[in-house]
Amino acid sequence: MKPQANLRTGKAQTATLYEPFICKVLSVRDLTPAEKVFRLMRDGGLPFRHRPGQFMQVSVFGIGEAPISVSSSPTRGDYLELAVRKAGTLTSAMHQLRPGDTIGLRGPFGTAFDVEAMRGRDLLLISGGCGLAPMRALIQYVEDRAGDFGEVTILYGAKSPDDVLYKEDLAAWRQSGGLRCQVTVDNIRTGTCWDGHLGLITALIPPLEIDPTKTMAVIVGPPVMYEFVIKNLRQKGLSDQNIVVSLERHMKCGVGKCGHCTMGHLYCCLDGPVFRLDQLPNLQEMI
Ligand SMILES: Cc1cc2nc3c(=O)[nH]c(=O)nc-3n(C[C@H](O)[C@H](O)[C@H](O)COP(=O)(O)OP(=O)(O)OC[C@H]3O[C@@H](n4cnc5c(N)ncnc54)[C@H](O)[C@@H]3O)c2cc1C
Numbered sequence: 001m002k003p004q005a006n007l008r009t010g011k012a013q014t015a016t017l018y019e020p021f022i023c024k025v026l027s028v029r030d031l032t033p034a035e036k037v038f039r040l041m042r043d044g045g046l047p048f049r050h051r052p053g054q055f056m057q058v059s060v061f062g063i064g065e066a067p068i069s070v071s072s073s074p075t076r077g078d079y080l081e082l083a084v085r086k087a088g089t090l091t092s093a094m095h096q097l098r099p100g101d102t103i104g105l106r107g108p109f110g111t112a113f114d115v116e117a118m119r120g121r122d123l124l125l126i127s128g129g130c131g132l133a134p135m136r137a138l139i140q141y142v143e144d145r146a147g148d149f150g151e152v153t154i155l156y157g158a159k160s161p162d163d164v165l166y167k168e169d170l171a172a173w174r175q176s177g178g179l180r181c182q183v184t185v186d187n188i189r190t191g192t193c194w195d196g197h198l199g200l201i202t203a204l205i206p207p208l209e210i211d212p213t214k215t216m217a218v219i220v221g222p223p224v225m226y227e228f229v230i231k232n233l234r235q236k237g238l239s240d241q242n243i244v245v246s247l248e249r250h251m252k253c254g255v256g257k258c259g260h261c262t263m264g265h266l267y268c269c270l271d272g273p274v275f276r277l278d279q280l281p282n283l284q285e286m287i
């Protein structure tokens with residue numbers, strides 16, 4: 001991995017691979033009862049230099065470290081947003097953070113969505129649950145470079161209306177003339193107001209009019225989603241070269257040293273988390 005250059009000295013800055021740099025929490029916002037979004041600014045206002053699809057290793061000092069996907073596009077400015085589900089020790093500590101607090105970050109790490117390969121293509125962006133977090137970074141990028149891409153369709157699925165992330169963004173994308181956006185939930189509690197679809201995300205794919213020769217699909221979501229979404233996309237005529245997935249593994253170092261994230265001969269932290277489907281000969285085993 002190439003060391004990042006220190007913008008002030010111009011010298012290679014290998015320390016950032018292993019040593020967290022300090023970031024200030026600018027704001028904290030509730031997405032759902034279980035998920036919060038943190039907007040961060042790097043000490044000294046330095047840019048993060050991330051690309052949509054990459055992740056950061058986030059540390060709360062004295063607690064630990066965890067990989068979290070970046071959920072904002074670099075085209076939006078020199079800040080970075082992370083959507084974090086309260087899952088255990090580190091993420092619970094993150095949920096205690098307030099504006100003005102500091103945390104450590106290493107990264108950005110991992111492969112990104114190949115926006116160059118997507119240029120001029122129609123995009124089908126399919127996410128489920130927390131998968132909307134990294135997908136949002138790509139959607140923002142595509143919004144900001146609208147002329148570079150063909151038709152953009154966003155499909156998002158969550159368990160229930162309460163679990164839907166980024167409701168305001170989804171509403172804006174649904175109203176946007178430049179994007180097609182559909183949201184579905186698996187279940188609706190009696191008495192809940194819901195104006196989206198009801199049912200699994202796979203049900204949204206067959207009615208779509210897709211030109212398989214000019215469409216690239218991106219999938220980010222819980223493991224159970226991949227098999228069925230991919231089956232539907234192949235039935236639409238998409239080849240594996242035009243299907244991109246982002247995978248998750250338990251990680252420690254994030255830089256290909258510890259072996260925690262191996263998937264056969266691949267490291268999820270270095271070779272992924274973003275893969276083209278034709279790079280994953282045994283996807284079922286890797287999921
Ligand atoms: C590339 C990548 C991107 C990620 N992006 C996000 C994100 O944008 N937002 C977010 O909220 N979470 C994300 N995660 C998951 C996040 O890293 C874990 O939830 C976090 O490490 C849990 O740490 P903890 O100390 O709070 O939990 P722990 O106390 O370590 O564990 C709590 C529970 O979470 C499970 N867990 C821990 N790590 C993972 C993992 N990688 N995958 C699935 N389950 C796990 C444990 O098995 C345990 O059941 C991402 C993971 C990866 C690998």
Ligand code: FES
Nearest residue numbers: 254256258259269
């Ligand atoms: S997390 Fe250590 S090798 Fe990938």
